[in-house]
């Protein structure tokens with residue numbers, strides 16, 4: 417064999433390998449996109465916060481498994497949601513580039529992927545942590561798929577009020593992973609996300625109204641108009657203000673959290689007032705962005721408040 421043929425052969429093989437690696441990489445990225453990773457980041461963060469806030473001890477490896485199960489079960493529900501919603505996702509500008517509408521992943525592959533991960537993550541949670549956490553994880557997953565996606569999303573503008581409960585479960589699941597039970601404090605963490613979801617989502621729906629109209633999804637701004645939606649957003653942010661203080665009243669956080677919750681809650685209310693008066697979409701866009709920051713910071717403040725106790729626990733574990 418001549419040097420030239422070796423050279424050419426190596427080049428072709430290299431190119432084939434590169435193309436195959438690129439293909440595999442793109443395929444993995446498409447499957448990851450099915451898990452709605454950006455939305456899930458906050459789901460995971462709030463689940464982790466529930467785990468940190470819970471009284472009692474958990475081995476760090478078990479804690480990591482619990483967080484992984486929450487992430488995978490939530491992502492898996494997202495994959496099944498994308499399978500069911502593939503018709504409307506193809507119509508909406510925000511969602512038309514998803515893996516199913518673009519033909520990168522076949523609908524039945526996405527469904528199988530979602531089901532396998534759902535069952536796997538719930539089983540792992542049950543076997544590695546406890547069955548209370550596993551049952552809560554299964555409820556959250558099934559609630560998002562059956563109650564929100566399949567039953568309510570296309571039927572009523574209250575879809576996200578009721579269906580939003582799915583996304584409120586993670587801190588309760590994290591808590592149960594440690595304690596094996598549900599307590600008033602973990603219900604308070606659930607209630608915080610439950611009341612946060614409507615202003616979070618309606619802020620987005622106000623400036624994505626055209627998308628939902630085109631797809632025939634009866635989101636509140638489409639059905640009741642901007643004014644009624646803004647009023648509802650104001651109501652929820654008002655309720656959220658005292659509710660944000662509940663973890664402090666219940667004694668699972670200190671005053672540092674209470675001050676942060678008050679400041680963050682008043683700012684959220686300020687955004688709702690701005691949205692009420694704003695005739696453009698600017699305030700709604702800003703409020704949507706702030707809603708995400710708000711929830712991240714609320715849970716971060718809770719954990720910071722608990723940091724000294726946690727560090728002591730970690731030192732105990734390392735020692």
Ligand code: HEM
Pocket residue numbers: 454455456457458459462510564575576579580581582583584609613616617620708711
């Ligand atoms: C029924 C309840 C909910 C609905 C209908 C909803 C809807 C949405 C929508 C449509 C987006 C835009 C996503 C995109 O650009 O593709 C979004 C973004 C987001 N949502 Fe929600 N959401 C809900 C609950 C939650 C919950 C419970 C969390 C976490 C605790 C959450 C966290 C986020 C985050 C972090 C983003 C930003 C993602 C990004 O950067 O693109 N959402 N939400």
Ligand SMILES: CC(C)=CCC/C(C)=C/CC/C(C)=C/COP(=O)(O)OP(=O)(O)O
Pocket residue numbers: 455456459486489490493497501511553556557560569580582583585586
């Ligand atoms: C197991 C577990 C912890 C589950 C949590 C489920 C979860 C994260 C619910 C949040 C709801 C959510 C992301 C809705 C998106 O709405 P949509 O589906 O209408 O949004 P889209 O238009 O972007 O598809």
